[in-house]
Amino acid sequence: MNFHILVQQTVNGLVLGSVYGLIAVGYTMVYGIIGMINFAHGDVYMIAAYLTAIFLAALTALGIHSPPVVMILVLLLTMACTALYGWSVERIAYRPLRHSTRLAPLISAIGMSLILQNYVRLSQGARNQGTPTFLDGHLRLLEDGPDHFVQITHAQILIVVMAVIGMGLLWYLIQGTAMGRACRAVQQDRIMAALLGVDTDRIISIVFILGAAMAAVAGTLVTFNYGSFDFFIGFVTGIKAFTAAVLGGIGSLPGAMLGGIILGLAESIFSGFVNTDYKDVFAFSLLVVVLIFRPSGLLGRPEVEKV
Amino acid sequence: MRNSWLRDALVTGLVALLLFAPMTGVALSGYTLEGHWQRPLWLALGVVIGRLGLGWLWQRRQGAPASSSGRGWSAWIDAHRPQLIGAALAVAFVLPWFIGKYWLNVAILAWIYVLLALGLNIVVGLAGLLDLGFVAFYAVGAYGYALGFKYLDLSFWTALPAGALLAGCFGVMLGFPVLRMHGDYLAIVTLGFGEIIRLVLNNWMSFTGGPNGVRVPFPSLFGLEFGRRAGPGHVTFHEYFNLPYSNEYRDIFFYLLLLVVVSGMVFVVRRLRRMPLGRNWEALREDEIACRSLGIQPVSVKLSAFGLGAMTGGLGGVFFAASQGFVNPTSFTFMESAHILAMVILGGMGSTGGVIVAAVVLTVLPEMLRDFAEYRGLLFGCAMVAMMVWRPRGLMGMRRALFHRSGVAE
Numbered sequence: 073m074n075f076h077i078l079v080q081q082t083v084n085g086l087v088l089g090s091v092y093g094l095i096a097v098g099y100t101m102v103y104g105i106i107g108m109i110n111f112a113h114g115d116v117y118m119i120a121a122y123l124t125a126i127f128l129a130a131l132t133a134l135g136i137h138s139p140p141v142v143m144i145l146v147l148l149l150t151m152a153c154t155a156l157y158g159w160s161v162e163r164i165a166y167r168p169l170r171h172s173t174r175l176a177p178l179i180s181a182i183g184m185s186l187i188l189q190n191y192v193r194l195s196q197g198a199r200n201q202g203t204p205t206f207l208d209g210h211l212r213l214l215e216d217g218p219d220h221f222v223q224i225t226h227a228q229i230l231i232v233v234m235a236v237i238g239m240g241l242l243w244y245l246i247q248g249t250a251m252g253r254a255c256r257a258v259q260q261d262r263i264m265a266a267l268l269g270v271d272t273d274r275i276i277s278i279v280f281i282l283g284a285a286m287a288a289v290a291g292t293l294v295t296f297n298y299g300s301f302d303f304f305i306g307f308v309t310g311i312k313a314f315t316a317a318v319l320g321g322i323g324s325l326p327g328a329m330l331g332g333i334i335l336g337l338a339e340s341i342f343s344g345f346v347n348t349d350y351k352d353v354f355a356f357s358l359l360v361v362v363l364i365f366r367p368s369g370l371l372g373r374p375e376v377e378k379v
Numbered sequence: 380m381r382n383s384w385l386r387d388a389l390v391t392g393l394v395a396l397l398l399f400a401p402m403t404g405v406a407l408s409g410y411t412l413e414g415h416w417q418r419p420l421w422l423a424l425g426v427v428i429g430r431l432g433l434g435w436l437w438q439r440r441q442g443a444p445a446s447s448s449g450r451g452w453s454a455w456i457d458a459h460r461p462q463l464i465g466a467a468l469a470v471a472f473v474l475p476w477f478i479g480k481y482w483l484n485v486a487i488l489a490w491i492y493v494l495l496a497l498g499l500n501i502v503v504g505l506a507g508l509l510d511l512g513f514v515a516f517y518a519v520g521a522y523g524y525a526l527g528f529k530y531l532d533l534s535f536w537t538a539l540p541a542g543a544l545l546a547g548c549f550g551v552m553l554g555f556p557v558l559r560m561h562g563d564y565l566a567i568v569t570l571g572f573g574e575i576i577r578l579v580l581n582n583w584m585s586f587t588g589g590p591n592g593v594r595v596p597f598p599s600l601f602g603l604e605f606g607r608r609a610g611p612g613h614v615t616f617h618e619y620f621n622l623p624y625s626n627e628y629r630d631i632f633f634y635l636l637l638l639v640v641v642s643g644m645v646f647v648v649r650r651l652r653r654m655p656l657g658r659n660w661e662a663l664r665e666d667e668i669a670c671r672s673l674g675i676q677p678v679s680v681k682l683s684a685f686g687l688g689a690m691t692g693g694l695g696g697v698f699f700a701a702s703q704g705f706v707n708p709t710s711f712t713f714m715e716s717a718h719i720l721a722m723v724i725l726g727g728m729g730s731t732g733g734v735i736v737a738a739v740v741l742t743v744l745p746e747m748l749r750d751f752a753e754y755r756g757l758l759f760g761c762a763m764v765a766m767m768v769w770r771p772r773g774l775m776g777m778r779r780a781l782f783h784r785s786g787v788a789e
Contacts (some may be wrong), residue, residue: 107563109563109566109567119402122402122407123401123402125407126401126402126405126412127401129405129407129411129412130405130412132410133412153397153401156397157398160394160398165768168768169767169768169771172771174507174562175503175507175509175562176767176771177767178563178566179720179724179763179767180763180767180768182511182717182720183759183760183761183762183764184760184764185760186717186759186763187757187760187761187764188760189760190754190756190757190760191402192402193756194753194757195402195418196402196406196407197406197407201407202410203410204410307713311567311570311574314567315571318564349582350578350582352574352578353575353578353579356571356572356574356578357571357575359567359568359571360572363564363567364557364560364568367560367561367564
């Protein structure tokens, strides 16, 4: 086993895992609070990638070139706009179904996912899009010879740092503020929370906004790093992020991050040492196996169905 | 009252403008942007008008008593059911002689979709198990025939039951561990399974040919081939009956065969629904805990629905492969599953007639509206959301008149 490849794939896996974790947060919070899989969440991430490229081009056209300023502005604009998308999706497709049958919200979510994909395809074209390389530069570690080194790009470092900051902020919002307390109360018992004066509809909206904003962070960072995307990226990334959420224990915030990192590491070590063609098959198989053998995940509590 | 609507509509319009402006107002072109400033304005205007229209509708609906229009229509259908079915069947059987080659192929595709939608309807509509990877069984059937022919020299008539059985086995194999799961998890696992099958078909170059696909032969009729010239030791259809060669015979034959299979399937489903097994499916869909306390085994009942649905999917796959003459993995994406699911939902989950109508309409309509092909996915998505919000039981609705016919309850 090649030590350099192992370290390199671990670094790549951590980066990939941070991205999965950021998206998984949206799945896990929504599932925790209203018990539905927000199938359109992956497409919200895809929208964030497009918005990043659009805002980047717009700022460049306006003559703003200083990298830190551009980066922060793009990130904030994308987060705001994507959060609005997240809110609208909930308002249009899920809120009217609050008291409907069990399958209705999931089917509606699949419809919403189709709508978002086709909306972006029709307005931006079906071809692969890109952004100019925005952050170049890299570090080399453990260098001993021309082909033996571990390379970490600045964009990768940025992804991990921003993921940690984003998760920290979210953790503070949920654990340290009155709004977060209301979120946790709704998650524990929606009817009781409503009886005690929590506006549950507002809290559910907030959860969708927070989830979309975190997906926007992921979308922006991935676009800065890879610079290439199309209207279909949300599907596979969304399923993998959902796998991460289930792996960590759906409903648990630290679980989502942990699940994301485990999945990212597993996937990148698998593609480094076994086979790149089958890396998606590996991730999906992991999903199936986890759901069959440990549906409550690593940090989740088993669900008891009540009459 | 009026003012609050107007304010609502304006706020909605503003939100819509904010949503649409960056995404539709500019389009990425390379690393620069091209402006389409009028697009978001029109879209937002459309949203405002839609919002006002909805507000008006809601107010009217609140004022008026619940209307019973449509009741009479469905009663009429109920009363003339046998005649209607007979007429539809007769029309379907004579149809291939009156439509051209192009529409005959569309009709064949429509019946394949009807078969698939009927299979998915057993799983989603009757048993209430949301299967997002139905296309996997379709792929198993299609590749079962294609690879069976390539490696084992299977004929269509052997592949038909073999493909269905193979898909059924896959269904049971997947279903056995998975069916104990919570409903939403089941949906995701089946989705993952569907993608695994497609990715394996796509990547296993040496066995499946990967994206290049596999060639598939056309079925023969009692050894009579439909080509221009027969293979060694065979006779062609047109030579045997002393007819001039035309490949229309082949399509008509295929159409009729498919129609017979679909009719058989409809018959089986209708019978099953009245048998204890079918009743168990529907009971389980409504309340699993109540069923368990009445002694129904959820796993075996679900497994029978899942296996039967998978078999139907496999059957559809064999027909699809034979009609196309070629299969490759691009026919088995998640979009295909969503497409079949949309048919089941629009037809009304559980309603056989509704699902058939929806499958035919959703296959034929896009062919007629070629100019709008771009918007197909968007319309499907909108239809799914709108159905869930307004008519979760489907356009035709589900009929629950189960007991009064035998005179037990009334």
